Amino acid sequence: MKLAPLQQEFVLHFGEMGSRWGINRTVGQIYALLFLSAEPLNADQITEGLGISRSNTSMGLKELQSWNLVRLRHVPGDRREYFTTPEDMWEITRILIAERKKREIDPTLTKLRELEMSGRAGDDYAEARIAELREMIELMTGFYNDMEKLETERLVKLMTLGSKIAGLIDKTSGALTLGRRKETK
Amino acid sequence: MKLAPLQQEFVLHFGEMGSRWGINRTVGQIYALLFLSAEPLNADQITEGLGISRSNTSMGLKELQSWNLVRLRHVPGDRREYFTTPEDMWEITRILIAERKKREIDPTLTKLRELEMSGRAGDDYAEARIAELREMIELMTGFYNDMEKLETERLVKLMTLGSKIAGLIDKTSGALTLGRRKETK
DNA sequence: CAGAAATTTCAGTAATTTCTGAAATTCATA
């Protein structure tokens, strides 16, 4: 399978970005190929399309499954396994954020709490710093947990409003500003 | 300089997490050491504290400077350079988000726009998929640009409110729901 | 349930990244 120029360039880009995103080149490329493919692909098609070894494809697909980024499909009358990425862009986005949080943030939050509990010897400044960092992560992950629960429709609206949202918040009290906008001249 | 147990464990953790965060072990460790240090440290102190080579320290500090994560300080009567991390946890957070967006998201947004402009041959599905991805990134970065402009105080309040914010949005219109809460039974 | 197809595992190799020590350069001040 020879890739179309569009796929080719997209696949190469994902391969290059892979290392910045915490995956390796082939994992990035496999994902890119599946993402653009209208039909599910099997491991041999991926192997041929990317010019890599069959075993590398197998490992890459396992990695993508551990990220929950690909879905397994079965084609009637074909015993091979086929793979796709979710159709819904929001589903993909939610998964990506959840998985990166799990890998990049959660372990540190756990470690910080352990350090605070265990009473390891350290100066006051260091202890205060660790507490500050933990609080920041808690604020961020707390907000994330709230947002993540919202239906996509509401999330889109909220994000589209952007900073208009902030105008609603009374700066001094932290409470929501009630009553209509524009009426308080 | 022998590190206190608290610093030791924190430094090791940052070293291990480094690769997931897109930096290498020593860069993570240098940052961790500076983050917990009440006083600015010079390169020799870092070198000794972490047990690494002087040149590695130099390269690590350069990397941290390219991330804008450390500040240069000069101590009167000492010609060596001293380094600190910003005191303000929010400053650190804002920088981290901005830098990761710059490295991990912006290049892809640019590439997607190029692909759409250049009219590379590709099937309809792939083109639609690329457009969808670009739109998602634009929605996210647009929201980020709005939030990033807010004063910290407002941002904290917004994040603390969390999903209460979403209740304000009228689901069907996308407009803000005006009038008092709780009054529309 | 035997055989073949599909998939996974894994040891060895290749590629890449990180780190070091020595040399070169920069910088401050006497």
Add this chain to the structure above:
DNA sequence: TATGAATTTCAGAAATTACTGAAATTTCTG
């Protein structure tokens, strides 16, 4: 502006990560 301290650069070594091909295992199907 010459000197020595501080810092950076960089080629090679070490460590880590990625990839391959062959063998092992699993999974279907006749």
